[in-house]
Amino acid sequence: MQRYLPYLLALATLGYLTLATSPAPEGHLTVADEQALLQQVFQSLGQPQRGDNVARPVDGASAELGEKIILEGLGINGKRQSKHFVCTSCHNVVKEDPNLLKADPEARLDYAIKNDLPFLAGTTLYGAVNRTSYYNGDYEKKYGDLVKPARKDLRAAIQLCATECAQGEPLSAAEMESVVGYLQQIGLKMGDLDLSDDEFTRVNDALAEGDKDQSVINLLKGKFLPYSPATFVLPPEDRKTGYPVKGDAAIGAELYDRSCLHCHENQRYSFYNLNHNPDSYEHLLKHFSRYTRYSTYQVSRYGTSPIPGKKAYMPHYTEERMSNRQIESLRDFLNEALSK
Ligand code: HEC
Ligand code: HEC
Numbered sequence: 001m002q003r004y005l006p007y008l009l010a011l012a013t014l015g016y017l018t019l020a021t022s023p024a025p026e027g028h029l030t031v032a033d034e035q036a037l038l039q040q041v042f043q044s045l046g047q048p049q050r051g052d053n054v055a056r057p058v059d060g061a062s063a064e065l066g067e068k069i070i071l072e073g074l075g076i077n078g079k080r081q082s083k084h085f086v087c088t089s090c091h092n093v094v095k096e097d098p099n100l101l102k103a104d105p106e107a108r109l110d111y112a113i114k115n116d117l118p119f120l121a122g123t124t125l126y127g128a129v130n131r132t133s134y135y136n137g138d139y140e141k142k143y144g145d146l147v148k149p150a151r152k153d154l155r156a157a158i159q160l161c162a163t164e165c166a167q168g169e170p171l172s173a174a175e176m177e178s179v180v181g182y183l184q185q186i187g188l189k190m191g192d193l194d195l196s197d198d199e200f201t202r203v204n205d206a207l208a209e210g211d212k213d214q215s216v217i218n219l220l221k222g223k224f225l226p227y228s229p230a231t232f233v234l235p236p237e238d239r240k241t242g243y244p245v246k247g248d249a250a251i252g253a254e255l256y257d258r259s260c261l262h263c264h265e266n267q268r269y270s271f272y273n274l275n276h277n278p279d280s281y282e283h284l285l286k287h288f289s290r291y292t293r294y295s296t297y298q299v300s301r302y303g304t305s306p307i308p309g310k311k312a313y314m315p316h317y318t319e320e321r322m323s324n325r326q327i328e329s330l331r332d333f334l335n336e337a338l339s340k
Contacts (some may be wrong), residue, residue: 014047030207034191038220039129041190041203045220046212052154053129055181057119060174069123073168075175082168084312089262089269090165093186100127100192100224103320109251112258119258119322121303121315122165123228127188129154129180130224137230138318155180165315167306193223231319236296239289242297242331243324250332255326263314270312278338285334300327 029036029044043049055061061078068074070093073086087093096110097103112119120189128134134157135147143150143164150157160177164172171179195203199219206216236243274280287294293304303316 007057012067031204031209032190032207034189036190038188038190039184041207041218041220045203045217047217050132051155053184055177055179055184058174058177061181062179062238063178063181063185065175066178066180069171069175069179070182075169076172080168081162081171081175082166084271085168086167087125087161087166090120090315092117092120092124093126094124095126095192095247096124100188100194103225103229104322105319105323105326109254109258109326113254117258118262119255120262121317121321123321125183126186127192127224128157129183129187130226133227135160135230136227138232139230141232153233154183164306167312171254172279190321193220195223221273225314229320232316233301233319233324235295235301236324239291239295239297242289243328245325245328247325247328248331249329249332249336251326251336252329252331255322255330256333259317259322260330281334281337285331285338296327296330 008075015325027040032041032044039053055063062122069081070087070091073081075081094117096108096111096117098107111117133151134154135143135150140147143160146160147166151158155176158176159170162168168215190200190203202219203216205211206213243263247338260274261276263269264272266275267273284296288296292298299311299314300317304314306313
């Protein structure tokens with residue numbers, strides 16, 4: 001307890017500052033525990049601050065409002081940001097990968113089952129402030145030049161998503177700083193990093209001595225992926241036989257619940273309705289192997305087309321967000337559920 005006291009004091013000050021002004025993680029840490037925000041540890045170790053992932057003080061902005069925008073889709077004056085979606089239609093706001101060095105959809109679904117999380121096309125917003133590049137890999141193909149400013153700038157990435165992914169209104173300055181402020185609060189914590197005791201001690205020694213030790217910064221940077229990789233994949237060549245991998249119906253059942261029903265159950269974020277009933281299963285299964293707009297191969301790999309501002313659309317899943325095997329598992333689940 002004693003050794004965490006300065007940290008707790010800093011945190012209390014930070015809490016006060018958060019309420020009073022901006023949610024920027026000010027303050028120099030001399031010791032870090034598991035709950036310490038990595039962003040603040042980096043700053044205390046002398047890592048130069050980026051401008052794009054630190055909230056600026058703007059009238060009316062607060063991390064609290066940021067949370068409301070992200071979880072409930074409600075901006076300033078309770079105005080809806082998007083007619084169709086909230087950020088959490090497509091993004092988690094908690095840790096979703098058991099190993100922060102891997103973007104592995106099968107390990108992620110496993111983790112989602114254990115922690116009762118949805119399984120979504122967008123990368124979790126938890127730790128977004130710690131990533132240094134956004135809309136990676138093939139997203140350039142989808143959004144073209146729009147991606148360029150968003151690649152290296154968190155605010156631009158948020159704005160692109162608010163208008164293009166969520167098909168909503170651009171965020172005002174106060175709303176933007178609120179979102180950045182909330183994202184800072186859900187940044188990676190020291191306890192997420194899988195540090196050995198020795199490594200933890202090294203970090204705390206450097207903090208205590210006020211060292212500007214690049215090797216400690218590099219040690220921490222080596223513990224998580226600083227970007228979310230994105231590889232677009234195609235539906236199987238032959239939709240009758242599907243992907244040449246063996247599925248698992250039990251996994252498919254989980255995928256159905258944690259992915260498809262997240263948006264389609266009782267038309268939560270969509271028109272197309274899916275439930276736990278044979279009609280839903282039958283409709284999906286019948287179209288699985290067809291070249292129709294209802295084919296799961298089609299919608300999971302290409303998504304559906306957005307009509308800007310007008311209509312909800314379904315985002316596609318990249319290789320890193322849903323594996324071919326998981327899609328076959330969904331098909332197996334539907335087959336099995338209907339053969340009972
Ligand atoms: C309809 C789905 C959808 C909605 C709604 C949505 N997003 Fe996204 N978002 C995506 C997808 C897909 C990506 C692509 C990159 C990724 O996350 O892997 C993305 C990317 C991002 C990124 C960059 C992540 C990275 O590491 O590349 C941020 C930040 C972001 N969204 C913030 C938001 C915020 C804030 C909202 C709400 C205002 C929002 N998104 C709403 C689907 C969505
Ligand atoms: C982010 C929310 C979201 C998730 C997750 C999602 N969908 Fe969708 N889906 C939509 C939206 C929005 C549409 C566009 C048409 C609409 O509003 O119904 C759509 C369209 C579809 C369509 C075509 C419907 C039509 O009328 O053309 C099918 C089929 C479909 N989804 C199946 C699935 C399956 C299977 C899964 C799980 C693997 C899934 N969806 C996951 C939101 C989602």
